[in-house]
Amino acid sequence: MRLGIIGxxxxxxxxxxxxLTQSAAADGNRQESRIGTITVPDARVDTLSAMxxxxxxxxxxxxxxxxxxxxxxxAKKDQSIWTQVRDCDALIHVVRNFSGYGMEAPTPKADAMAxxxxxxxxxxxxVEKRLERLALDERRGKKPIPExxxxxxxxxxxxxxxxxxxxxxxxxxxKILRGYAFLSAxxxxxxxxxxxxxxxxxxxxxxxxxxxxxxxxxKLEQELAQMSEDEATEFLxxxxxxxxxxxxxxQRSYELMGLMAFFTVGEDEVRAWTIARDxxxxxxxxVIHSDIKKGFIxxxxxAYDDLMAAGxxxxxxxxxxxxxxxxxxxxxxxxxxxxxxxx
Ligand SMILES: Nc1nc2c(ncn2[C@@H]2O[C@H](COP(=O)(O)OP(=O)(O)O)[C@@H](O)[C@H]2O)c(=O)[nH]1
Ligand SMILES: [Mg+2]
Numbered sequence: 001m002r003l004g005i006i007g008x009x010x011x012x013x014x015x016x017x018x019x020l021t022q023s024a025a026a027d028g029n030r031q032e033s034r035i036g037t038i039t040v041p042d043a044r045v046d047t048l049s050a051m052x053x054x055x056x057x058x059x060x061x062x063x064x065x066x067x068x069x070x071x072x073x074x075a076k077k078d079q080s081i082w083t084q085v086r087d088c089d090a091l092i093h094v095v096r097n098f099s100g101y102g103m104e105a106p107t108p109k110a111d112a113m114a115x116x117x118x119x120x121x122x123x124x125x126x127v128e129k130r131l132e133r134l135a136l137d138e139r140r141g142k143k144p145i146p147e148x149x150x151x152x153x154x155x156x157x158x159x160x161x162x163x164x165x166x167x168x169x170x171x172x173x174x175k176i177l178r179g180y181a182f183l184s185a186x187x188x189x190x191x192x193x194x195x196x197x198x199x200x201x202x203x204x205x206x207x208x209x210x211x212x213x214x215x216x217x218x219k220l221e222q223e224l225a226q227m228s229e230d231e232a233t234e235f236l237x238x239x240x241x242x243x244x245x246x247x248x249x250x251q252r253s254y255e256l257m258g259l260m261a262f263f264t265v266g267e268d269e270v271r272a273w274t275i276a277r278d279x280x281x282x283x284x285x286x287v288i289h290s291d292i293k294k295g296f297i298x299x300x301x302x303a304y305d306d307l308m309a310a311g312x313x314x315x316x317x318x319x320x321x322x323x324x325x326x327x328x329x330x331x332x333x334x335x336x337x338x339x340x341x342x343x
Contacts, residue, residue: 001274002063003253004088006081008111010103011096012193012218017066019221020246033068033084037061040250040261040272044304044334048263048270051312058271060261062250064092082122082183090187090257092249097192097202098219108192109206116164116208119183124159126180127152148176155182164188167210187256191216191249199240212256214248221245260333263304264288265313275331282327285339295341299325304334 007013018024021036040060049057067084085091093115097108131152134144151174155165164184165171172185190213192202201207201215220239224232235241254260258277262284263270273287281301286293302313302322310316331337 001061001090001257001259002065002088003090003092004065004067004085005092005094006067006085006115007094008096008115011094011111012098013066013094015218015222016092016094016191016193016216017064019216019218019225020064020249022225022246024226031069034066036064036066038064038246038250040254040274041247042261042272044261045263045270045272047308048265048304048336052265052267052270054265054267054270056269056271058269060272060274062253082118086181086183088186090189090253091183092253093188093190094216094218095190095192097198097215098195107206108202109208112190112208112211116184117162120159120162120164123155123165123180123182123184126182127156127159130180131156145176151177159184187253187258188212189214189249189253189256191218193218196220196239212252214252216245216249217241218245260331262331262333262335262337264338265336277333279331280327281325281329281331281337281339284331284337285341288339291343292339292341295343296327297340297342299329299331300338300340301325301329301331302336303332304336307336 005013005017017034017036021038023034023036038061040062042059045057045059065085065088067081093112095108095112097106099105134149134152138144151171154168155171155177158165158168158171165182166185166188171177177185188211190208190211192213192215194200194215194217196217196219199215199217201213207213217239221244224235224241224244227235259274260277261272261274263272273284275284275287281299282293282296285296285299300322302316306321307313307316310319310321313322316322
């Protein structure tokens, strides 16, 4: 899973990236795009690991991607940022809500909308090109796929009205549109980047409507990321910060993207795997290995809570809470799965 960090210049994207990934700036390398991998905290994995004492414990991971500035100026530069984030699964949109010497007062709502406009325009270009192409094909006797045509026309209608595609869950989820990687269809979390002293969201008048929003104090968090544990504890108390920004941002992004985790356990490895909600068992198997999907027989499933209630896998089996499920079983958050397959 990859989260792309976007936002206006000077909104704090680099600072947010460094806070989240706990990485310091590699000086002189500022034009390049950067990727940071972070581990998704999950207390259930800690518990399973304590129970199985495996050789390896593997948490889910998330990648943060900070687009590079590109080599060209002007329009081409902007274009390249959007091209760079096309294959991200979701967007983290950083909006300036801090003041600084020589800066204008923050205008968070207007700033957020300006970026949204760019996403919308970028998608509109893609949709219009594709519709032209389909019309041309049709004149040459090639029939378009009706579902695709209908959906593309709906996209165009929405984008023409400056409505981002993420407002339409069926469009955002449509398999047939996936290849277009529409930017405004991606789940987006707005991070208001506040002054150190301010822990609040902008008041309603300055909030964009219908968006997932949270506050980050990126500069503070960045400083925090570079402290020793002792220093950090003191600092957290002083600024009234509870969970680290990373934890909060990851959690919100997970919710936003409709993601969840299932687990595999054993003496060798305890591991969390990330899947979308409503994933079939056979597709969850594929996340581990395509062979498991191909040779899928059954999924042996035990809910995490049932394992905790029973105390051990063997006890859970005696109680009858270990189930055998078929290919189309919808995996639930916290399922512990043992796939039976042959290759
Ligand atoms: N006061 C304050 N300054 C910040 C904050 N986040 C970033 N800055 C400053 O704003 C400037 C731009 O930040 P930067 O991360 O480079 O923005 P980018 O252009 O979006 O990558 C830098 O001087 C940062 O130190 C913040 O939360 N509070
Ligand atoms: Mg930057």
